[in-house]
Amino acid sequence: MTHSRLTDNFQGFGHKRFAELVAVPYDSIVCGKQVPDTANVTVDAMKDDGTVNRAALPAIFNPEDLHALETAMEVRDEYGGTVTVLSMGPPKAADVLRECLYRGVNRAILLTDRRAAASDTLATSYILSQAIRTIGRYDIVFCGRQAIDGDTAQVGPQCAEKLGIPQVTYLERVVGLTDDVARIRRNVGNGWEVVEVELPVLVTVLETANRPRPPAAKLVMRYKRAAVTAELAGRVKADMPDASDEDCRAEVDRRAEVLADSDLLVEQWDLERIGADLSRCGMAGSPTKVFRVQSIVLTKDDYTEVPPTEEGIRQMVHELITDRTLG
Amino acid sequence: MEPNRSGEVWVFAEQEDGMPHDVALELCGKARELADQLGVGVGAVLPGANLRESAKRLIAQGADNVYLVDDSRLEHYQTGPYARVLSTLIEKHRPQIVMYGATPLGRDLAPRVASQMRAGMTADCTRLDIGDVTDPKTKTEHKNLLLQIRPAFGGNIIATIVNYDRWPQMATVREGVMPLREPDDSRQGQVIEETVEIDEAELALRVIEQHREPRTVNLKSARLIVAGGAGVGGKEGFDLIRELAGALGGAVGASRAAVDSGFIGKEHQVGQTGTTVRPALYIACGISGAVQHRAGMEEAAKIIAINSDPDAPILSIAHYGIVGALNTVIPMMVQAIKERE
Numbered sequence: 066m067t068h069s070r071l072t073d074n075f076q077g078f079g080h081k082r083f084a085e086l087v088a089v090p091y092d093s094i095v096c097g098k099q100v101p102d103t104a105n106v107t108v109d110a111m112k113d114d115g116t117v118n119r120a121a122l123p124a125i126f127n128p129e130d131l132h133a134l135e136t137a138m139e140v141r142d143e144y145g146g147t148v149t150v151l152s153m154g155p156p157k158a159a160d161v162l163r164e165c166l167y168r169g170v171n172r173a174i175l176l177t178d179r180r181a182a183a184s185d186t187l188a189t190s191y192i193l194s195q196a197i198r199t200i201g202r203y204d205i206v207f208c209g210r211q212a213i214d215g216d217t218a219q220v221g222p223q224c225a226e227k228l229g230i231p232q233v234t235y236l237e238r239v240v241g242l243t244d245d246v247a248r249i250r251r252n253v254g255n256g257w258e259v260v261e262v263e264l265p266v267l268v269t270v271l272e273t274a275n276r277p278r279p280p281a282a283k284l285v286m287r288y289k290r291a292a293v294t295a296e297l298a299g300r301v302k303a304d305m306p307d308a309s310d311e312d313c314r315a316e317v318d319r320r321a322e323v324l325a326d327s328d329l330l331v332e333q334w335d336l337e338r339i340g341a342d343l344s345r346c347g348m349a350g351s352p353t354k355v356f357r358v359q360s361i362v363l364t365k366d367d368y369t370e371v372p373p374t375e376e377g378i379r380q381m382v383h384e385l386i387t388d389r390t391l392g
Numbered sequence: 393m394e395p396n397r398s399g400e401v402w403v404f405a406e407q408e409d410g411m412p413h414d415v416a417l418e419l420c421g422k423a424r425e426l427a428d429q430l431g432v433g434v435g436a437v438l439p440g441a442n443l444r445e446s447a448k449r450l451i452a453q454g455a456d457n458v459y460l461v462d463d464s465r466l467e468h469y470q471t472g473p474y475a476r477v478l479s480t481l482i483e484k485h486r487p488q489i490v491m492y493g494a495t496p497l498g499r500d501l502a503p504r505v506a507s508q509m510r511a512g513m514t515a516d517c518t519r520l521d522i523g524d525v526t527d528p529k530t531k532t533e534h535k536n537l538l539l540q541i542r543p544a545f546g547g548n549i550i551a552t553i554v555n556y557d558r559w560p561q562m563a564t565v566r567e568g569v570m571p572l573r574e575p576d577d578s579r580q581g582q583v584i585e586e587t588v589e590i591d592e593a594e595l596a597l598r599v600i601e602q603h604r605e606p607r608t609v610n611l612k613s614a615r616l617i618v619a620g621g622a623g624v625g626g627k628e629g630f631d632l633i634r635e636l637a638g639a640l641g642g643a644v645g646a647s648r649a650a651v652d653s654g655f656i657g658k659e660h661q662v663g664q665t666g667t668t669v670r671p672a673l674y675i676a677c678g679i680s681g682a683v684q685h686r687a688g689m690e691e692a693a694k695i696i697a698i699n700s701d702p703d704a705p706i707l708s709i710a711h712y713g714i715v716g717a718l719n720t721v722i723p724m725m726v727q728a729i730k731e732r733e
Binding site: 101103185186187190214215216217218219220221222223225226227231232233234235248252253254255256257258259260261262263266351352353354355356357358359360367368369370371372373374375377378379381382383385386388390391 | 471472475495496497499500502503504506507508510511512513514515516525527539540544545549550551552553554555556557558596597598599600601602603604605607616640664665672673693694696707708710711712713714715716717720721724725727728729731732
């Protein structure tokens with residue numbers, strides 16, 4: 066039993082016959098997350114229920130997801146095909162999608178829905194897998210190994226399980242793609258291995274995999290106005306504070322149409338669009354609950370402040386010899 | 393899966409070179425402690441080939457039952473069949489808790505099992521306790537839950553995670569976080585042979601080339617560790633750290649900040665995402681002491697912190713604090729250590 070991309074995905078297109086004659090293009094999906102810059106977090110950014118007030122923090126493109134994107138772009142550069150990027154988050158997460166458009170992706174989709182909020186890794190992977198099924202055709206799903214706001218590294222493997230496809234974690238590089246087989250070098254902690262796997266597959270990418278390309282100036286000019294409808298709604302509210310809901314909606318529609326005409330309206334999906342079972346999304350679909358959040362009070366009873374002098378340090382070393390810490 | 397309050401506490405027994413990985417042995421000890429609190433048994437799941445010796449070792453470390461799945465197709469780890477083994481045995485025996493080492497292998501396997509079971513999974517716990525939890529919404533009290541405690545949000549807070557409406561409760565724990573207990577070879581336990589149907593489709597990966605790098609840095613067993621952080625300033629700055637480590641006959645460690653800045657290799661990293669250490673003496677040089685770093689070293693018997701910032705959190709957990717510049721303080725220490733001889 067194999068998952069052959071030629072038979073499963075190209076049925077009726079006759080690609081199998083030409084596989085040896087033409088370079089086979091590969092279609093990739095990249096999961097990219099906007100994350101709070103955890104280097105700059107304070108306890109004030111935590112809500113009482115233990116979830117995170119993301120709005121209060123600087124938001125960045127999750128570093129390893131950027132490496133996942135680069136890996137997908139390299140595959141497209143070499144073999145042809147497409148790169149679709151999928152992000153789940155609040156409307157603001159469209160920033161990540163613009164960053165992807167600046168780097169040349171073919172398609173960008175924002176999955177945004179209040180009912181997806183507070184999803185743990187299990188609910189998140191369910192939602193992402195439903196979105197990936199909705200996209201339909203793909204050969205490789207690229208995820209960063211982990212996101213810096215949770216460091217769990219769970220969403221990639223869980224998503225692969227939900228999709229019923231194999232996973233290859235800790236990708237260092239794609240060694241090569243031949244027909245329906247990927248050859249991938251992965252890090253195994255105490256070394257590396259090269260594995261072969263039939264497509265479709267989900268891979269998680271390490272930050273050592275590559276150096277992500279910078280945004281292309283031309284594409285920044287082209288896509289800086291790209292937006293999702295939810296962002297337009299926010300802007301209309303700010304621009305027309307006194308307008309009725311109906312007028313606001315009409316204005317959002319008008320602006321969306323203008324953007325769509327220039328191919329700048331980024332796709333926005335909700336949970337209905339991906340046929341999600343709501344009982345498996347958000348808080349309801351999350352088995353893990355944050356019970357308590359604490360900032361740590363540091364205490365040490367036996368603290369000695371040592372002056373940075375030769376005498377002070379000699380005394381400390383003497384004490385450490387006496388108590389047999391130093392042999 | 394329905395809660396099973398009388399279910400065992402389980403450990404996934406990862407194998408390394410034909411014997412249980414250290415983290416599996418450490419977890420057996422922790423499982424023993426949790427199981428005794430709950431009044432239940434400890435189980436270890438051991439997939440692979442030629443496992444008799446490993447099974448004995450797991451019993452000596454605290455397992456009551458070793459569920460052994462001997463199948464040549466399981467000799468080399470791969471995700472699909474191992475996940476199938478775990479979910480099949482979990483369905484069959486209904487443990488209430490399953491723990492995995494947070495090794496690269498464990499972090500590949502555990503989420504796949506959690507997804508199959510639709511169960512909760514908490515990564516990289518630094519503490520595990522048993523406790524009662526009241527659901528804030530329904531006011532229902534849940535007794536004897538696994539409190540899964542870990543730094544979260546880039547290490548800025550400590551979160552306690554629980555799950556009460558989906559079972560089993562599962563967590564991963566980094567190597568070295570739980571102490572390794574003395575084995576008791578007189579302990580008696582049962583080895584239960586299991587067979588699990590493995591679909592060929594689950595054997596999706598073919599390993600065609602392998603390269604093992606010998607462990608060049610052995611932080612875990614080092615008695616003395618000198619570690620540098622962002623405050624070291626650069627690659628050259630680590631020469632000073634090496635000099636002090638050399639004078640002490642200790643190992644060189646580093647914070648994530650120093651590793652991420654490229655000052656030194658990742659194999660030196662101490663902390664939640666690196667190695668967890670329990671040396672006799674830990675000297676933290678220019679390390680501010682983020683909770684993730686502290687999680688990896690605060691069990692050291694003695695801690696010296698050298699930092700130019702008098703407010704650095706590391707000073708709060710140190711036994712000796714020296715506020716000063718590394719390039720003046722470290723040479724003085726090297727001098728003082730040499731003088732003792």
